[in-house]
Amino acid sequence: MDPTEFDALAEGMHAKSAASQANYGFALIDGRVAGDDEIAFVERRMGVALPTAFKAFMRSYGGGMFGFIDLLPIVVEPDGREDDLLTVNDREFPDRSFVAVAPVGTGDYWAFPVADGRCRDEVWFCFHDGGEPEAVAADFLEFVASHGLKS
Structure with a gap:
């Protein structure tokens, strides 16, 4: 999915988010x-190159709540009060076979597979109990659109 197409899909969520903030006091x-x-700091520290679309998303939208998913934010100095990309991956995937980008809420993670120090574009579901990981989206924007923007 290209960024322009994604931005068009996200417009509806922006409107819902603003309404939720006004009506209920929290944004979506x-x-x-x-x-x-x-x-760049987190990539060096983790020893991986993150996908271009993911980095562009983090620059524009950021980590945290995005509709129906909670994306791990990129922070240089973790404060220990919330999960972040570096802390979770140091704990869950220290071998860097995957780079987790969002918790599923069950102890599992959605993550990028890593080959030769580069994250691939697709997003996979990684089971905490040792099940075989499963591909869920061809790229990060498709993943966010299907899981974060679902109605």
């Missing part, structure tokens, strides 16, 4: 954006 999009320096 509550992202913590990351700058180029933060992204």
